[in-house]
Structures are given as C-alpha cells and as structure tokens.
Amino acid sequence: MFRPLSLFVGLRYSKAKHKNKFVSFISMASIFGIVLGVAVLIVGLSTMNGFENALRDKLLSVIPHAELEVVKGDFEDETNILAQVRAHPGVTGASPYIVMNALLQNNIKMKALQMRAITPETETQVTAIEKYIKQGGWELLSTTDSSIILGEPVAKQLGLSVGEHVTLLLPQISSDKLRAPRKFMFTLTGTFKMGGQVDSTLGFIHINKAKEMLNLNHATGIAFKVDDVLQAQVLSREVAYSIPVYMYIKSWITSQGYLYQDIQMVKSLMYVILLLVVAVACFNIVSTLVMAVNEKRGDIAILKTMGADKWSLRAIFIVQGAFNGLVGCIFGALLGVYLAINLSSIFSTFEELLGRKLLSGDIYFIDYLPSQLDYKQVFIIAGVAFVMSVVATIYPAWTASNIEPAKELGYSH
Known part of the structure; x- marks a missing residue:
C-alpha cells in the first residue's frame, strides 16, 4: 500500500469530484483566488521596485545627491x-x-x-x-x-x-x-x-x-x-x-524624497491589502474542507474503526487543503512572474490601444511603466500564501478527527 496513508487519501480527495457541485465551485474559487492574489501581489511589488529603480537610476542621476550652499x-x-x-x-x-x-x-x-x-x-x-x-x-x-x-x-x-x-x-x-x-x-x-x-x-x-x-x-x-x-x-x-x-545643507531627500516615501508607503500598503486578498482566498479553503468533511463523514468513521488515529485523519484534510493552496501558489507565482517580466510591453500595447499616453514624461520623470522582478519577493509571497492556506485547514481537519464512528455508522445503518 502507498505510504503514508494520509498523503495518499488526502491527494485522492483533492482530485476526486465532489458529490455537491457547490463544494467543487468553492474549491475552484479558492484556488483561483490564491492564483489572482499571488499574481497581483508579485506584479504590484515589481512595479514599485521598478519605480524605485527608475528614481535611483534616472532622477537621482541628474540631480546632486547633496549640496552645501554658503549662507553669505x-x-x-x-x-x-x-x-x-x-x-x-x-x-x-x-x-x-x-x-x-x-x-x-x-x-x-x-x-x-x-x-x-x-x-x-x-x-x-x-x-x-x-x-x-x-x-x-x-x-x-x-x-x-x-x-x-x-x-x-x-x-x-x-x-x-x-x-x-x-x-x-x-x-x-x-x-x-x-x-x-x-x-x-x-x-x-x-x-x-x-x-x-x-x-x-x-x-x-x-x-x-x-x-x-x-x-x-x-x-x-x-x-x-x-x-x-x-x-x-x-x-x-x-x-x-x-x-x-556657515552653510545651508541640502540633499535629494529634502527636495525629491517625497517620491521615494510615496513609493515605500504604496509598497507597504500593497503588502497588507493584497495579502488580505490572499487570506480571503485561503480561508475559502475552510469552507471547502468543512463541506468536504460533511461529505466524507462515513469514510472518516470507517477509517477510524480500521485503526486510523486522530492525527492521521487531520493530516488527510490538511493535505487536501494544502494541495489546493500549493496549486494556487505555483500558478499564481508563474502568472505573476510572466506579467512582471512583460509588464512594460503590455502597458505600452495598452496605451497604443487607447491611443494616448497614461504616463506623461513632462509630468513624471519616466513615460513608461517600469517593472523590476525580485525573485526573493516571489518566493516570500508564494511561501506566505502557502502557509496561510495550510493554517486555514486546521479547523476543518480538527473537526474531522472528532467525528464519532458509532454515531455515523449507526445513522448510516
């Protein structure tokens, strides 16, 4: 037999069709939500990285970093x-x-x-x-x-x-x-x-x-x-x-620092807001697993009578939820990386379709949408999203392990 049992059963449950189509819909929605949240977070942070890079490489290349001016x-x-x-x-x-x-x-x-x-x-x-x-x-x-x-x-x-x-x-x-x-x-x-x-x-x-x-x-x-x-x-x-x-002391931070501070603030807000989007998607897994547990009450009771302990049962549903989270994180990361790498050309194509420039070089210090992909951020985002999806499985898994076989099998009889 395939060992460990929990992994085998959990993966089978993940791939099996649910009797209730609504459960299948919620399951797909949770995966799609994670994909979208992870991808958008990667693209958003890559854009902020691009603006930060453009600020350093372009704007700060044409203005002095610091200046000293004599008072008199x-x-x-x-x-x-x-x-x-x-x-x-x-x-x-x-x-x-x-x-x-x-x-x-x-x-x-x-x-x-x-x-x-x-x-x-x-x-x-x-x-x-x-x-x-x-x-x-x-x-x-x-x-x-x-x-x-x-x-x-x-x-x-x-x-x-x-x-x-x-x-x-x-x-x-x-x-x-x-x-x-x-x-x-x-x-x-x-x-x-x-x-x-x-x-x-x-x-x-x-x-x-x-x-x-x-x-x-x-x-x-x-x-x-x-x-x-x-x-x-x-x-x-x-x-x-x-x-x-006696001198006046100036630096780019006093004259242009608001740009850098704005970029940092938007980046921080993006982390929080989009991680909340990922969290909502991850906690859809709770709904999926709660309904899956109700569907599989008889199976759980049979496994218990065959000697499966509580941790084995918990592991089955943790594996099922983690599988959904893993699929969402992988596809979300791949989509986010692809979009981040090609963001500038996609934005240019969008401008051509609209027939107008959305970023004017006369107002901003760049006339294109920059993107700088940081693979470290990609791994952190995907890792955090996966951990959140695993955490979301704990309550349904705990509920499944507390099912009493006598009651379930008695009712089915």
Missing part, C-alpha cells in the same frame, strides 16, 4: 574645501556651482527658471545629465560666447532654436529703491530632455560667466555625490559639520 558670500577657500569634501568617506565626487534665479526673454516670450552655473570639468562627477544633452555635452558651455543649455520644453516655450540668442534678466537687490534688472545676452548651444519637472525648471551656464555676472571670486555652493543615496542626508550633515563655514 562665497567659499573663499574653495580648493581646500573641495578636497575635504571629496576625501570624506562615502563621497564619490564633488563639483562647485553657483545658483541664481533668472528670467529668460525672447521677444515677448518670457520664462522664469533656476540657472545653475557649473564647472564642466567636474560636473560629471556629480550628475549624469550630460547624457541627456542634445548635440554634444558640457563642452558646449564656454565663457567666451556666453553659451547656455536649456531644457527642450523651455526652448520650445520661448520659441528658440540652437544657435539663436536669448536675453537673461537678473534682478538687482536694493534695500532703498527698485532697480531695473541687468540684462545679459546668451547663445543657446544645446538642449536637454530627461523627463519630469527638471526639463522645465533648470538651465545651465558656465561658472566663470556667473562669477563675472555676480562679481564673485569663488563658487557659492558645492554639490557632491554619495555611494549610498539613502544616507545622503546623514553624509551631507557630517560633511557640513567638518567645514568651518
């Missing part, structure tokens, strides 16, 4: 301070900069934005926005021809093409009276497009030109990159406290 004046000991920042553990690169708020004018069209005056030779240590620049890179910036690089949306809004001139208006701060803004002529030498708000709010000029415009001898800020982006806030404070200058 500029960094007089700029060279030594730069060396000190670069030498700090956890810092991978640093570059000086100057930031100013300006107004760009082309005929009657105007656009306010933040001008970032950078050092082309060292900017690549801090950001990777250069790879999003059209028609070249930072070498387009020079002080001789007052060159400027703008985002494509800004250039379009101002009606500018590469090679054309644009006027930069710089406000003059005066405590006693209003003064007309100073005007500087620049040549548009390049445009960039990386997606999101950065394209519409930022422009680049050479740091030497900014020093000339503002009558400064040194940079007013130092941007740096760290090896662990989640430690940017801590590292920026450590670096700042080691420099004897």
Whole structure:
C-alpha cells in the first residue's frame, strides 16, 4: 500500500469530484483566488521596485545627491574645501556651482527658471545629465560666447532654436529703491530632455560667466555625490559639520524624497491589502474542507474503526487543503512572474490601444511603466500564501478527527 496513508487519501480527495457541485465551485474559487492574489501581489511589488529603480537610476542621476550652499558670500577657500569634501568617506565626487534665479526673454516670450552655473570639468562627477544633452555635452558651455543649455520644453516655450540668442534678466537687490534688472545676452548651444519637472525648471551656464555676472571670486555652493543615496542626508550633515563655514545643507531627500516615501508607503500598503486578498482566498479553503468533511463523514468513521488515529485523519484534510493552496501558489507565482517580466510591453500595447499616453514624461520623470522582478519577493509571497492556506485547514481537519464512528455508522445503518 502507498505510504503514508494520509498523503495518499488526502491527494485522492483533492482530485476526486465532489458529490455537491457547490463544494467543487468553492474549491475552484479558492484556488483561483490564491492564483489572482499571488499574481497581483508579485506584479504590484515589481512595479514599485521598478519605480524605485527608475528614481535611483534616472532622477537621482541628474540631480546632486547633496549640496552645501554658503549662507553669505562665497567659499573663499574653495580648493581646500573641495578636497575635504571629496576625501570624506562615502563621497564619490564633488563639483562647485553657483545658483541664481533668472528670467529668460525672447521677444515677448518670457520664462522664469533656476540657472545653475557649473564647472564642466567636474560636473560629471556629480550628475549624469550630460547624457541627456542634445548635440554634444558640457563642452558646449564656454565663457567666451556666453553659451547656455536649456531644457527642450523651455526652448520650445520661448520659441528658440540652437544657435539663436536669448536675453537673461537678473534682478538687482536694493534695500532703498527698485532697480531695473541687468540684462545679459546668451547663445543657446544645446538642449536637454530627461523627463519630469527638471526639463522645465533648470538651465545651465558656465561658472566663470556667473562669477563675472555676480562679481564673485569663488563658487557659492558645492554639490557632491554619495555611494549610498539613502544616507545622503546623514553624509551631507557630517560633511557640513567638518567645514568651518556657515552653510545651508541640502540633499535629494529634502527636495525629491517625497517620491521615494510615496513609493515605500504604496509598497507597504500593497503588502497588507493584497495579502488580505490572499487570506480571503485561503480561508475559502475552510469552507471547502468543512463541506468536504460533511461529505466524507462515513469514510472518516470507517477509517477510524480500521485503526486510523486522530492525527492521521487531520493530516488527510490538511493535505487536501494544502494541495489546493500549493496549486494556487505555483500558478499564481508563474502568472505573476510572466506579467512582471512583460509588464512594460503590455502597458505600452495598452496605451497604443487607447491611443494616448497614461504616463506623461513632462509630468513624471519616466513615460513608461517600469517593472523590476525580485525573485526573493516571489518566493516570500508564494511561501506566505502557502502557509496561510495550510493554517486555514486546521479547523476543518480538527473537526474531522472528532467525528464519532458509532454515531455515523449507526445513522448510516
């Protein structure tokens, strides 16, 4: 005989057709619920992983991880301070900069934005926005021809093409009276497009030109990159406290951290909500097994009279319920993995059918639905779902083991 008996009988009960069709329906519904819950949870978490990856790889590649801005004046000991920042553990690169708020004018069209005056030779240590620049890179910036690089949306809004001139208006701060803004002529030498708000709010000029415009001898800020982006806030404070200058301390967490926090919050909510969906599906197994026990009362009584102990009877129904859970978890995991791997292409096809973009690159920092499958999460989700399905079998299995053979066989007689 096939051993162990509980496994043999339990698997037979799982595959056998129920006398009551409603029991069969509930059994299939519980399996389908587990499949759906596991698959959706895998796809949902893969999407959140994709957004988190895109945030790190794209958005955080074009904005500095941390910045130090002098409160008043500029960094007089700029060279030594730069060396000190670069030498700090956890810092991978640093570059000086100057930031100013300006107004760009082309005929009657105007656009306010933040001008970032950078050092082309060292900017690549801090950001990777250069790879999003059209028609070249930072070498387009020079002080001789007052060159400027703008985002494509800004250039379009101002009606500018590469090679054309644009006027930069710089406000003059005066405590006693209003003064007309100073005007500087620049040549548009390049445009960039990386997606999101950065394209519409930022422009680049050479740091030497900014020093000339503002009558400064040194940079007013130092941007740096760290090896662990989640430690940017801590590292920026450590670096700042080691420099004897009054400074404003900034990091990507203060400016863009809400995106990361939103992703983490949605991911946590997804875990809870979708695990509850899986739990509901798993506890459909309770209904299935309770009705199965009522169907098999005579069989249970016969097994008891033949010497089957309580744990053997319990194991039969635990195996039956666990089999349903295992089938649901396996098919759910396979479906979830397939959908997660192909999610971006499926989403693109859906957009084509609708005839419109659901994620706009002008608003978000990406214009596609990202997906990053984590097989560790797949195993955890499938494992938790299976454990929940096994737990759901305990009550019906316990009920089955407490059936009294004398009563059941007496009634059948």
